[in-house]
Amino acid sequence: MTKIVIVEAMGETGLELLQKSEYSVKYDPTLWSDHRRLIEASEHAEVLIVRNQTQLTRELLDELPRVKVIGRLGVGLDNIDVEAASSKGIPIVSAKNANAASVAEYVMASILTVNRPLIAATRDVISGGWDRKKFGGREIQGTTLGLIGVGQVGRLTGSKAQALGLHVIGYDPMYEPGTTTENAIALKTLEEVLAESDYVSLHVPLLPETRHLIDRTALQRMKSTAYVINTARGGVVHELDLVEALEAGEIAGAVLDVLEQEPPPSDHPLFSVSNCILTPHVAGATEEALNRTSQMVAAEVIKELEGEASEFRVAKVAGSK
Incomplete structure (x- = not known):
């Protein structure tokens, strides 16, 4: 048997x-x-x-x-x-x-979390604060989500973002820049997506050509107000370059669900960076x-x-x- x-x-x-x-x-x-x-x-x-x-x-x-x-x-x-x-x-x-729906929802949760700091506001209220100016946050409507990888997960993420009023652009080597996907994601070059996006969300497999795709050079092309969100594989992001970019204020922050070593060592340099949210590879684990x-x-x-x-x-x- x-x-x-x-x-x-x-x-x-x-x-x-x-x-x-x-x-x-x-x-x-x-x-x-x-x-x-x-x-x-x-x-x-x-x-x-x-x-x-x-x-x-x-x-x-x-x-x-x-x-x-x-x-x-x-x-x-x-x-x-x-x-x-x-x-x-x-x-x-x-x-x-x-797990496409779960990953797409995680990306939306990440974008909302970095703009509406509800947990931090709760802690402040419990400690006696009532700072309406500090915790008002920002709207995501009208901002731009850039997808690196527009397979089914990327396209579903884009559709959910569009429903919340975001403009969605994408890069994928399988598609020609200047065209659009069936759900109206405007396809551009990698450099254009990095430069124009308020949130860069990664949806590519880990291959030799995608390892450390998001390195210091890529991060420096992003807006200083932008965030990188990685639900793909840890190796797609050069983690030490990301630490340097975050500490230097070259980007606003990062949300990482995946790391090169999982679980990470206790002295991982990302642990000391305040503008980085880390979760234990749970984007698709609902x-x-x-x-x-x-x-x-x-x-x-x-x-x-x-x-x-x-x-x-x-x-x-x-x-x-």
């Missing part, structure tokens, strides 16, 4: 779907953190389901020769050796766009998104086991390790 091993946290709906199937299932969301235990538990596995913590290297796949399918609870592939899986004929099934993701991956993994190619198979990514 096929053995499905799930080595990271999975939503209940997807887990139940797998457990009700004809296949045996082992679920231990701590396995990813212990290489020896992971190998022992997955020795006879034909399906391995991971999130973003498991480092699926060629060496690990070599130790698990029976694996026929990889299920990815999410969309990022920087923790999976795609070339190795492809060379072994192992399809990777991802939860494409299952309860609804987790359940959609787990259910989608579970259903598609079962399809693969039954000989039907999933429509959510991941194509080989150029530049992947």
Whole structure:
């Protein structure tokens, strides 16, 4: 009987779907953190389901020769050796766009948060203050959101921003500057998006060509009143360059849901920067998104086991390790 091993946290709906199937299932969301235990538990596995913590290297796949399918609870592939899986004929099934709404809402929450400081105002009131001038904030209507990456998540984020009265522009190497998307996002060059935006939101995968895309040069092209919002991957932003730009007042602030090292070390330089909001990789981790993701991956993994190619198979990514 096929053995499905799930080595990271999975939503209940997807887990139940797998457990009700004809296949045996082992679920231990701590396995990813212990290489020896992971190998022992997955020795006879034909399906391995991971999130973003498991480092699926060629060496690990070599130790698990029976694996026929990889299920990815999410969309990022920087923790999976795609070339190795492809060379072994192992399809990777991802939860494409299952968390798009959650990520888009996180970006909107970020924009509202930096303009309407409700938590800080609450703390001030509790401590005896009543500073209406300090905590009045600013409107977001009429400001500009710049999207770097206008795939489905980027486009959905743009639609939500437009509904709140923001002007939305975007850059994506897959689209020609000077054109528009179907939801009227004006496409421009990267330099134009950086220079014109009040908020720059990142929606690109981590590839060699996007690593440290937002470096000191890019940050210096932004308005001094602008914010960068990263819900993509930590490596897209050069973190030390960002610290310098924030400390120098070259941009107004940053909201980062992802970092190059997760969790970060206790002495991370961003911890000492007051105009940087940090969250623990939760933009796409709402309860609804987790359940959609787990259910989608579970259903598609079962399809693969039954000989039907999933429509959510991941194509080989150029530049992947």
